[in-house]
Amino acid sequence: MVDKKKQVPLRISSKLYHDLARWAEDDFRSINGQIEYILTECVKQRKKNGKYVSEELDEPLDVDIEEFE
DSSP states (O other), X not given: OOOOOOOOOOOOOXXXXXXXXXXXXXXXXXXXXXXXXXXXXXXXXXXXXXXXXXXXXXXXXXXXXXXXX
């Protein structure tokens, strides 16, 4: 039996979209492929660490999206 992919509508800011598009282009992937890759890696990391929710859930992320430009 073939595992069918699910379709999930996703709304993101235009800035994030353009950042993902540039990243996808750098990695020779489509934007969908890049998003799937990022999510897959996050899930692998979560399973590896055994953590399901960040301990600092309400704290802002220490991510500077500008560094990817």
